[in-house]
Amino acid sequence: MSKSYDFVPFLECKPYNSQDKNYDGVIPIKIRTLTPIHLSFGEYSIDKQNRIFKPFTRINDSLVIPGSSIKGVIRSIAEAISYSCYTPSGQLDRERLPDKRHPNRNSNCIICHMFGTMSHKSKVYFSDSYIREGTSQIIGLPASFPPRPTSLSYHDEEGKYKGHKFYKHGILGIQARGDILYEYVLEDSEFQGQVRFNGLTDEQVQLLCFSLGLSGDIQPKIGFGKGHYYGSISIESEGKWIDKAKEYKEIKNADISGNIAKIIEILNFNNAVKSLE
Ligand SMILES: [Zn+2]
Numbered sequence: 001m002s003k004s005y006d007f008v009p010f011l012e013c014k015p016y017n018s019q020d021k022n023y024d025g026v027i028p029i030k031i032r033t034l035t036p037i038h039l040s041f042g043e044y045s046i047d048k049q050n051r052i053f054k055p056f057t058r059i060n061d062s063l064v065i066p067g068s069s070i071k072g073v074i075r076s077i078a079e080a081i082s083y084s085c086y087t088p089s090g091q092l093d094r095e096r097l098p099d100k101r102h103p104n105r106n107s108n109c110i111i112c113h114m115f116g117t118m119s120h121k122s123k124v125y126f127s128d129s130y131i132r133e134g135t136s137q138i139i140g141l142p143a144s145f146p147p148r149p150t151s152l153s154y155h156d157e158e159g160k161y162k163g164h165k166f167y168k169h170g171i172l173g174i175q176a177r178g179d180i181l182y183e184y185v186l187e188d189s190e191f192q193g194q195v196r197f198n199g200l201t202d203e204q205v206q207l208l209c210f211s212l213g214l215s216g217d218i219q220p221k222i223g224f225g226k227g228h229y230y231g232s233i234s235i236e237s238e239g240k241w242i243d244k245a246k247e248y249k250e251i252k253n254a255d256i257s258g259n260i261a262k263i264i265e266i267l268n269f270n271n272a273v274k275s276l277e
Contacts, residue, residue, distance in 0.1 A: 002273065003153060004170075004227045006266045007163035011255050013100040014083035015107035020201040027241050029212065031065060031129050031191040034232035034269055035172055036139060036184035039069050039223040053138050053181035059128060063136060065191050065222070067126035073220050074126075075115045077267075078211040080164040081248075081259045084111040096161050114197075114204050123200055124208060127193040134189020141225055142178030166263065167221050169272035170229025176276075182224065206248035210260075212237070215245035218267035232269060 038056060045055045057064050079086065086100035102109060108120065116122030156162050172187055197208065213219055213235045221231045249260060265271060 002277075003168075004229065004273070005165050005167045006262075007161075007165055008080040008259050008262045008266070009163040010086065010098050010100060010161075011083055011259060012098075013085045013102065013109050015103055016083075016110040016113045017107070018201045018203065020203065022199040022201060023205060024198045025196070025200075025205065027195040027197075027209070027212070027214075027237050029129065029193050029195060030236045031070075031193070032234050032236070033134065033185055033187050033189045034219060034234060035170070035175060035230055036137075036186050037065075037223045037231050037233060038139075038182045038184045038225060039065060040182070047138060047181075051138075051181055053183060056136055056183040056185055059130075063131040063134075063185055063191075065129040065193070067128050067193065069222060070129065070193070071115070071122075071124070071126040073222050074208070074211045075111065076164065076166075077218070077220060077263065078114070078207050079111050080166070080263055081211070081256055082110050082207055083256075085109045086164075092161065096155065096159060098160065110204065110207070114200060114208065123198050125196045125198075127195070129191035129193030131185065132190045132192050134185055134191075136183050136185045138181050139184045140178050140181050141228060141230075142176050143180055144225075144227070166266045167226035167231075168229075168266055169219065169221065169232045169269050171272045171274050174273065174276055175225070175230050176228040184230065202244075203248075206244045206251075209237075209241050209245035210248035212241075212245070213267075214242050215249055216242075217245075217249060217264045219269040220267065229273065232272070234269070 040054045041057055044052050046052055057066055085102055114124055154161055214237050219234045222233055223231045
């Protein structure tokens with residue numbers, strides 16, 4: 001069975017202190033589900049047949065993708081294709097990671113400069129995205145095991161982590177089924193929201209638009225069950241933001257171009273896994 005994930009190599013972390021002109025803007029976004037997606041606030045519900053399930057996130061009775069969830073996904077993509085820092089999650093062994101910290105406390109990388117840190121406010125704000133068309137259904141998934149970063153597939157020959165991990169897409173129909181119930185919003189549903197930014201350089205706007213997938217080169221993955229091939233979405237916007245995304249793809253930098261090519265290989269839905277063999 002092929003692996004459901006792959007890696008984008010780590011690039012070094014560089015301080016970002018561009019003197020370029022700053023821009024403000026609002027990017028309207030349409031999110032279309034390519035496979036079923038599930039996000040939750042963590043609580044459980046009981047359905048009419050007395051079964052326990054995890055409901056999809058709702059605000060005022062409307063199905064919603066929280067802005068914070070979209071932000072997390074887009075930040076991870078942007079980190080992988082820029083000279084960003086990298087903060088390992090608790091399960092990772094720091095010894096096996098390259099040093100991707102900021103050179104000193106007063107410097108920020110391009111990503112922290114955009115998306116914020118503990119002490120520095122984000123310049124990018126993601127609204128919640130409300131459902132405009134589509135339906136939800138309760139789906140059973142297999143019991144999931146937490147990812148095991150100790151497994152050999154995470155390491156290169158020297159025992160170092162291979163890079164930023166991303167789950168691959170799978171075509172509709174190969175998503176695993178099981179007994180643990182979740183409310184999923186089905187494929188071909190549409191959500192609408194917006195991304196606002198204040199004080200970004202042109203390079204950062206390009207990085208943001210490409211990471212959203214507005215050029216059509218990548219389709220992000222969101223929510224629960226990514227390893228079972230759920231959670232594929234495409235994000236669309238207006239022409240001027242599509243152009244910004246395309247400009248980042250043409251960046252004249254071999255390291256970054258290489259990582260852009262790799263993330264397109266993983267996250268372009270045309271490369272979705274077609275069977276579980
Ligand atoms: Zn940083």
